[in-house]
Amino acid sequence: MKMEKAILAAVTTKTDKVAGSAAVFTCETKEEMEAVAANLEAILDGIAHALSDHLYIIVKH
Amino acid sequence: MNEYTYPILFGIIVGTAIRVFMLRTDYRQYPTYLHGKIIHLSLGFIAASLGTIAIPSIMEKEFTAVTFLTLAASQFREVRNMERNTLSEMDSYELVPRGNTYIEGIAVAFESRNYLVIFTSFIVTLCYLALNIWVALGATILCFIACMIFMSGSKLSDIVTVEQSDLTFDGAGLYVDNIYIMNIGLPERQEEILKYGMGFILTPKSFSVRSTIANLGQRQAILHDVSVSMGVFRDSGTPALVPLIKRDLNDGRIGVFILPQLQDPARAKEIISAVPVLENAIQMPSKKR
Numbered sequence: 276m277k278m279e280k281a282i283l284a285a286v287t288t289k290t291d292k293v294a295g296s297a298a299v300f301t302c303e304t305k306e307e308m309e310a311v312a313a314n315l316e317a318i319l320d321g322i323a324h325a326l327s328d329h330l331y332i333i334v335k336h
Numbered sequence: 337m338n339e340y341t342y343p344i345l346f347g348i349i350v351g352t353a354i355r356v357f358m359l360r361t362d363y364r365q366y367p368t369y370l371h372g373k374i375i376h377l378s379l380g381f382i383a384a385s386l387g388t389i390a391i392p393s394i395m396e397k398e399f400t401a402v403t404f405l406t407l408a409a410s411q412f413r414e415v416r417n418m419e420r421n422t423l424s425e426m427d428s429y430e431l432v433p434r435g436n437t438y439i440e441g442i443a444v445a446f447e448s449r450n451y452l453v454i455f456t457s458f459i460v461t462l463c464y465l466a467l468n469i470w471v472a473l474g475a476t477i478l479c480f481i482a483c484m485i486f487m488s489g490s491k492l493s494d495i496v497t498v499e500q501s502d503l504t505f506d507g508a509g510l511y512v513d514n515i516y517i518m519n520i521g522l523p524e525r526q527e528e529i530l531k532y533g534m535g536f537i538l539t540p541k542s543f544s545v546r547s548t549i550a551n552l553g554q555r556q557a558i559l560h561d562v563s564v565s566m567g568v569f570r571d572s573g574t575p576a577l578v579p580l581i582k583r584d585l586n587d588g589r590i591g592v593f594i595l596p597q598l599q600d601p602a603r604a605k606e607i608i609s610a611v612p613v614l615e616n617a618i619q620m621p622s623k624k625r
Contacts, residue, residue, distance in 0.1 A: 313522050322576045325508035325521035336575055 281335050283319045286312045288329040297332075305329070340392045343464040343472075347391075350476050351384020351457035352377070354483055358449045376446070379415060383408065383450040387457030391465055408454065416447040431570055432563035432579060437553020441614045452483050492558070493609035495545040496538040500601050503535045503593065513537050515584050515591030525576050529595070532569045534604055536592040544622045546588035551617035555581040558592060561611045566604060567597030 284298040286308050293299050300315070302308040305328070312323040312331040321333040359376055386408045393401030420443040427433045434442075456479040464472035492498070501513040505526055510517045512535035520526050540546045548554060559579045570577040579594045596604055 309522060309524075313524065316522065316576065317573065320573050320575060322518075323521035323525070324519040331521050 279336075282332050283321050283335050284315050284333045286315065286323075286331040286333070292327075292330055340465070342469075343461050344388050344392065346464055346469070346472060347388030347457040347461035348381070348384045350460045350479070351387055351453045352381050354456050354479065355380025355384070355449065355453050357480065358452070358483060358487060379412070379450060380453050383412070383453040384457045387454035388461045390458055391461040395465065405454070408450075412447050412450040415450060416443045419443040419446045430560070431568050431572070432560050433556065434560045435553045435556030437551065437614050437616050438557040438560065440553075440616055441612075444615065448486075452486060455479075456483070489615065490613045491609060492538070492549075492611045492613060495542075495613060496540050496549060498605050498608050499537050499539070500605060501535045501537045501591070503530060503533050505530070510593065512582075512591035512593050515582050515589070517580050517582050517591060517593045520576060522576070528569075528577065532595050532597075532599070534594050534596060534599075534601055536594070536605065536608055538590045538592060538608070540588050543588075544620060547619045547621060548613065548617050549590055550583055550588065551614070551619075554614050554617035555590065557614055558608060558611050559594065562592075562594050562596065562604060562607050565607045566594075566600070569595040569597055 282297045284300060285293045286300045286302060287293050288302050288305065288308055290299065290301045300311050302311055308329070308331060312333065315321070315333045316323045319333055319335070321335045323331050323333055325331055355377060359373060359380070386404060390402055390405060393399075420439060423434065423439040423442060424436070427435075427439065456476075459479060460472050460475050463475040504511045505520070508519045508521050508526075510520050510526075510529065515537070520529060538549060540549055559581060563579060568579065570579075577595055579592075581590050581592050583590050592608065594604065
């Protein structure tokens with residue numbers, strides 16, 4: 276089976292909001308979270324989607 | 337030299353000339369270079385010969401010679417396969433791919449143009465042999481006009497109205513007018529998109545064309561044509577910067593989001609209006625019989 280979409284990583288400032296098998300990066304501030312998400316986006320060739328103010332996911336399309 | 341020499345020469349020359357006439361390199365960038373062109377000119381020459389030879393064979397009561405034309409048909413179907421394979425292979429390396437529907441359309445055009453060459457040669461030679469060279473010249477002109485009509489399909493501006501629309505962000509959601517396009521998380525990406533992006537709304541002129549512009553292949557063709565003509569603000573490894581088209585489910589309008597390098601909305605509108613309506617995307621839901 277070919278996976279069409281997958282969550283590669285989650286970046287958050289509230290660890291209790293995320294759980295599961297994807298890599299989770301916890302950050303102190305919103306700015307740090309944005310920087311980490313931007314880097315991960317470039318590294319993983321995915322898109323950083325914002326689910327809320329304190330949660331980003333990197334998705335491979 | 338016999339009585340068929342000049343008619344045959346005439347038929348082959350006209351047939352090949354019509355292939356040259358139909359073989360144009362434009363923004364679709366295909367066939368691009370000399371080798372691609374030589375392949376099609378040679379095939380055009382073969383097609384012209386087949387169409388031409390059919391007439392003298394019939395006149396000499398060699399009816400079995402017509403079966404050669406079936407050979408030609410299978411030969412030119414190969415042309416279609418060849419074009420399809422080449423273009424599909426190349427498509428994965430395009431920043432904005434053509435899409436399979438567009439490729440199929442191009443491949444079909446290549447096949448059918450060879451048949452047009454056969455018909456032209458056939459008719460022209462028939463006129464030469466049955467009547468005289470002047471009638472044959474007249475038939476040549478008519479064939480050129482007929483080919484011109486067959487070559488030009490309809491454009492997008494025939495079936496939709498194109499209007500520019502603003503790009504807006506609602507939180508992380510990118511919208512063209514009220515059509516949701518995608519979720520862009522990073523603020524810097526959002527800034528880039530607002531700076532370089534452009535939005536257009538395509539409103540169908542009638543109910544029947546809704547499904548045509550909803551066709552994913554037709555949508556991809558729009559994105560490809562715009563990106564080819566105006567450049568595209570993206571690179572491999574930047575999946576967030578991708579031109580997209582989404583549909584308004586309520587009324588069938590489509591929202592086009594593009595990232596052109598050339599910031600000229602009027603030009604973009606012109607290009608979208610001139611995108612060909614793909615044969616394979618056309619549907620006629622209101623036609624019953």
